[in-house]
Amino acid sequence: MPEKRRRPGRRPGAADTRGEILTAARRVFAEKGFDKATIRGIAREASVDPALVHHYFDTKDGIFVEAMQLPMDPAVALPTILAGPREEIGERLVRFVLTLTSDPQAREPVVALLRTAMANDQAVAMIREFLTQAVLGRVAEALGIPPIRLEVAFAQMFGVIMMRYILKLEPIASADLEELVEILAPTIQRYLEG
Amino acid sequence: MPEKRRRPGRRPGAADTRGEILTAARRVFAEKGFDKATIRGIAREASVDPALVHHYFDTKDGIFVEAMQLPMDPAVALPTILAGPREEIGERLVRFVLTLTSDPQAREPVVALLRTAMANDQAVAMIREFLTQAVLGRVAEALGIPPIRLEVAFAQMFGVIMMRYILKLEPIASADLEELVEILAPTIQRYLEG
The missing domain is CATH 1.10.10.60 (Homeodomain-like)
Known part of the structure; x- marks a missing residue:
């Protein structure tokens, strides 16, 4: 075949x-x-x-x-998110992350990678380097903001994904995507405005 | 002896x-x-x-x-944080979490518990129940805010601690406590204002 x-x-x-x-x-x-x-x-x-x-x-x-079977290549996805009006970047980013992770097939390899990282210092280093090079450094440079603001924004989204899909805290685990966008977008927008 | x-x-x-x-x-x-x-x-x-x-x-x-060798009992610590002016609760909470976790002896048992949770569904359930009962439910009730807003605030602080102490992303890993308070306090304040 x-x-x-x-x-x-x-x-x-x-x-x-x-x-x-x-x-x-x-x-x-x-x-x-x-x-x-x-x-x-x-x-x-x-x-x-x-x-x-x-x-x-x-x-x-x-x-x-x-x-690592990641659901997307940041080099491909980021330019689309970074394009478009700057005053809506918070909303675009939150919506992108929540939509992507709402698909179990996209989410599971990422969760698996995080689980490995938590248990293994070598995996931590690998993920830290990939994140810095391929995601955070690229976005901070494109937006011209201090990297710490981007890291704090990333920490917010990372924490939400952990609560929603690993810890499965209610009500966040069952919350509607739009409700989360409404709560989170202003936070991410403020961080990324620099 | x-x-x-x-x-x-x-x-x-x-x-x-x-x-x-x-x-x-x-x-x-x-x-x-x-x-x-x-x-x-x-x-x-x-x-x-x-x-x-x-x-x-x-x-x-x-x-x-x-x-679990946790560094503090939420039943003891929370009333102090929740007392005091409501318009400064974001700053008080951020400062409390960052100060507590800056002590390795206080941080390590929490990190160990999180590592176990990531690898083990039974531990996840145990931590979810403790968090909901002993921390999040208590604070949401005391402040009279929707639980989802508190969970998102918790997710922000959780993510920051992960980036700072487990992933060790720079510059957040070496950032000054006061710099982080300045970035994070307005976020937590907004969530907890309800």
Whole structure:
């Protein structure tokens, strides 16, 4: 069956090669962290040519996102959220985070990653580096605000997701998305206005 | 040596009895959760008379706080924070949480409890019930605000503590307490104004 999905000319075993690169990437990220991991190092770990890694994945961010099964690549999602009127960025961001995490398939890999991080200092370092490089640094620079304000905004959304989906506190666990947007958007807006 | 610390008339072995009650309480809370645990059930698990449990601990809250080595009993700390001008409650609460968690000895048992909770659904239920009964319900009632607003405020402080002490994101991990109070107090104030 999988034969049918192959593009013509793709060499046999290619589907597995991609999976092997991702497995190797998970090992490299866990051992080296995000900052010190390189496409070259991941290629070496997977015993393939670095050009093949580049063929499958554009960037190190992209490999991380797929290796951890994250629901979106910040490099792709952030520009859309950051575009649009600055005075509504709080609402756009809150709505984006709540909508994304309301889908269990999108949420579960993120929750799994957080659980690992809580129990494991190496995983903490990897997540900290990815967050700083791929998410927080990028947004703080795009908006021209002090990074601490963005971290506090991130902490608010992180806390809400934890209460809603892990601790399952009521009423926040069953609250309507729009009710949460109304409460949270002014907070995030104030932080991001700098 | 421990003999010297005993009050006159205290029966031999009392120091161990207290420890045995706490060990039994940890088992009962883990198995039954906070809501369904009773002083009678803890006494039975420890093979002591319920009156002895009451002799050592005033309330179920008090047993939980000591069993989990929490740095303070909400029943004791909350009235002080809730007293005082309502228009400064945001600042008082932020300052209290940040000051308390800045002491590693106070912080570590809380972090340990959170780590357990992340990995274990039974621990999640126990913490959810304690938080709801002993902290959030009490504050929401005292302030007369909708519980969801208090949960969002709690989520903000929880997220900040996670970023500061577990994820160790910079600059929030090294930020001055007063800088954080300035950023966070207006948020908490807005939530708690209802």
